Amino acid sequence: MCGIIGIIDLSGDVSERLFKGLKLLEYRGYDSAGMAVIDDNRLHVVKDRGRIDEIHEKYDFLTLKGNIGIAHTRWATHGAPDKVNAHPHIDCMGSIAVVHNGIIENFMDLKTELMEQGHRFRSRTDTEVIAHLFEEYLKNEADVETAFVKTLRKLDGAYALAVLTVKEPQKIFCARVDSPLVLGVEGEKVYCSSDIPSLLPFTNKIVPLEDGEYAVLTPGNIMIKRISDGSPVRRAFKELDMGIDEAKKDGYPHYMLKEIYEQPYSIRYALGIQRNYLELMADFIDRSSRLYIVAAGTSYHAGVVGSYIFSRLARIPGLPVIASEFVSRYGDSISVEDSILAISQSGETRDVLWAVEQAKIRGATILAVVNVLASTLTRISRIYLHQQSGPEIGVAATKTYTGQLAVLYKIGFTLARKRGKLGQDEMDRFVDELNKVPEVVEILLKRCDHDMRKLANEIKDSKYVIFLGRGVNTATAYEGRLKLMEISYIPSLAYPAGENKHGPISLIERGIPVIGLVQDDETKKLMISNLHEVRSRGAKTYVISSIDDNDIREVSDVLIKVPQVSAIFTPIVYAIPLQLLAYYTSVLRGLDPDKPRNLAKSVTVI
Numbered sequence: 001m002c003g004i005i006g007i008i009d010l011s012g013d014v015s016e017r018l019f020k021g022l023k024l025l026e027y028r029g030y031d032s033a034g035m036a037v038i039d040d041n042r043l044h045v046v047k048d049r050g051r052i053d054e055i056h057e058k059y060d061f062l063t064l065k066g067n068i069g070i071a072h073t074r075w076a077t078h079g080a081p082d083k084v085n086a087h088p089h090i091d092c093m094g095s096i097a098v099v100h101n102g103i104i105e106n107f108m109d110l111k112t113e114l115m116e117q118g119h120r121f122r123s124r125t126d127t128e129v130i131a132h133l134f135e136e137y138l139k140n141e142a143d144v145e146t147a148f149v150k151t152l153r154k155l156d157g158a159y160a161l162a163v164l165t166v167k168e169p170q171k172i173f174c175a176r177v178d179s180p181l182v183l184g185v186e187g188e189k190v191y192c193s194s195d196i197p198s199l200l201p202f203t204n205k206i207v208p209l210e211d212g213e214y215a216v217l218t219p220g221n222i223m224i225k226r227i228s229d230g231s232p233v234r235r236a237f238k239e240l241d242m243g244i245d246e247a248k249k250d251g252y253p254h255y256m257l258k259e260i261y262e263q264p265y266s267i268r269y270a271l272g273i274q275r276n277y278l279e280l281m282a283d284f285i286d287r288s289s290r291l292y293i294v295a296a297g298t299s300y301h302a303g304v305v306g307s308y309i310f311s312r313l314a315r316i317p318g319l320p321v322i323a324s325e326f327v328s329r330y331g332d333s334i335s336v337e338d339s340i341l342a343i344s345q346s347g348e349t350r351d352v353l354w355a356v357e358q359a360k361i362r363g364a365t366i367l368a369v370v371n372v373l374a375s376t377l378t379r380i381s382r383i384y385l386h387q388q389s390g391p392e393i394g395v396a397a398t399k400t401y402t403g404q405l406a407v408l409y410k411i412g413f414t415l416a417r418k419r420g421k422l423g424q425d426e427m428d429r430f431v432d433e434l435n436k437v438p439e440v441v442e443i444l445l446k447r448c449d450h451d452m453r454k455l456a457n458e459i460k461d462s463k464y465v466i467f468l469g470r471g472v473n474t475a476t477a478y479e480g481r482l483k484l485m486e487i488s489y490i491p492s493l494a495y496p497a498g499e500n501k502h503g504p505i506s507l508i509e510r511g512i513p514v515i516g517l518v519q520d521d522e523t524k525k526l527m528i529s530n531l532h533e534v535r536s537r538g539a540k541t542y543v544i545s546s547i548d549d550n551d552i553r554e555v556s557d558v559l560i561k562v563p564q565v566s567a568i569f570t571p572i573v574y575a576i577p578l579q580l581l582a583y584y585t586s587v588l589r590g591l592d593p594d595k596p597r598n599l600a601k602s603v604t605v606i
């Protein structure tokens with residue numbers, strides 16, 4: 001996730017406001033930054049690796065003079081976080097500048113085509129293809145707006161764009177597909193940005209841009225059209241009455257709820273991971289004699305789901321191990337034929353780093369799934385996959401969990417294809433369903449929010465809560481327990497439902513809430529009978545399931561129905577109501593879900 005901003009103001013220089021806006025966007029990414037202005041019909045660009053203040057210290061952004069400009073703060077997705085990959089990106093002639101947030105999924109094909117046409121690329125980013133593509137269209141298209149629309153129609157993927165060209169020195173061309181972009185206006189001044197808070201110091205008159213729209217900004221005017229057919233869109237501005245802090249949460253009361261609702265985007269970003277990186281990761285896993293999946297907390301739960309996925313799809317046994325236990329449990333048996341798949345959103349969890357370092361000493365291959373580029377784990381891994389969830393501010397992991405699952409599904413399918421374990425039709429059906437998960441999550445968020453708020457009110461004073469699952473959703477039960485426990489402080493338990501009769505069932509008494517997860521596979525009947533066992537002893541059963549039949553209804557005091565998906569995808573879908581349940585329970589108990597007591601976002605101590 002990156003931050004972009006653009007400003008036109010004929011009455012004065014824009015660099016100081018671009019800088020101020022960038023600082024407010026810094027939470028979206030901070031490994032490199034840059035700014036471009038047009039002055040005297042020439043493009044001037046300053047950019048470098050590092051945080052905004054460091055670059056400002058070095059170059060002084062305010063020396064850039066001009067009444068029109070764009071700027072960018074980066075959360076690297078393609079290409080290391082360094083100067084050449086920093087935005088803005090320019091075309092061959094240095095007459096076009098582009099800043100971008102998102103992922104251009106077909107950038108390799110476009111880049112190959114443009115290089116064959118003679119374009120010279122400087123960076124390894126996906127974004128740079130936009131500048132050269134626009135340049136190519138401008139060679140044969142006199143109308144700049146038409147060339148811009150032709151450029152957009154060639155792009156696949158998600159993007160929020162702001163583009164300058166010296167051919168139209170008083171216009172900014174913007175566009176939005178599956179990446180946030182808002183516009184602002186204040187008299188003759190016009191603005192575009194990735195979020196509202198970065199515009200509030202300059203204007204509270206906001207014009208939202210919707211997915212599939214582009215806009216041409218000129219002094220005092222915003223023209224919006226649809227990318228698909230160029231049809232004009234009339235949209236009045238909204239006069240907002242909110243502070244910056246409230247706006248940083250996009251109007252949500254807490255970062256955690258904002259991040260829960262970002263999941264349709266963040267899952268889609270994770271699913272857009274480049275195929276060549278997946279193939280490389282799959283090669284290493286395929287060649288390993290043993291695969292250990294090492295992580296902590298929520299990431300460990302993702303790893304447990306991953307072990308089911310790899311076994312079900314590719315017949316590969318992956319052993320999930322809690323990071324702090326890894327060395328004492330397996331340290332002596334690690335060898336050079338083994339691979340460690342470390343999963344860590346921060347890439348700084350000390351337990352994980354320690355386990356990985358010890359395995360590396362013993363010759364194992366280190367692979368990783370991370371969310372923070374340039375984190376320690378990325379530097380000590382042989383290869384890593386970037387889940388592209390964007391910064392997660394809430395201490396409780398939500399979008400990074402489903403982002404990890406999305407990446408693990410992609411690895412699982414890549415492995416299954418490589419090992420010929422799935423027929424092409426079955427593979428196509430699964431992959432097609434996986435690509436629809438972001439839409440399913442979007443529908444589910446709308447549908448279950450009210451139910452989970454109601455359910456939170458029922459359990460908020462419970463002595464303790466029990467989560468039960470089987471098979472692929474045992475880990476989902478673990479995750480639901482952790483979410484509830486860490487932000488509402490209600491003692492919670494989770495274990496495979498089959499374990500009930502081996503002891504924990506003694507905890508069941510009248511009125512104890514049991515959250516049961518049921519999916520439509522070989523575990524369904526057993527799970528239903530486990531729920532009957534606890535219900536007959538007085539437990540109140542709250543069942544989350546994509547199944548809605550008499551058996552399920554008979555065992556549920558409350559049934560939270562989620563959209564139908566194949567059993568293997570239920571962990572990513574069932575996580576959503578559990579996140580909302582934890583969030584609303586915490587709030588109803590008068591707690592701050594963003595900052596739970598005793599916890600830190602990244603546990604960098606052993």
Ligand code: AGP
Binds near residue numbers: 345601
């Ligand atoms: C999850 O809600 C917690 N914040 C915590 O368990 C977290 O998942 C764990 O500390 C691992 O963090 P990592 O993914 O950054 O390694």
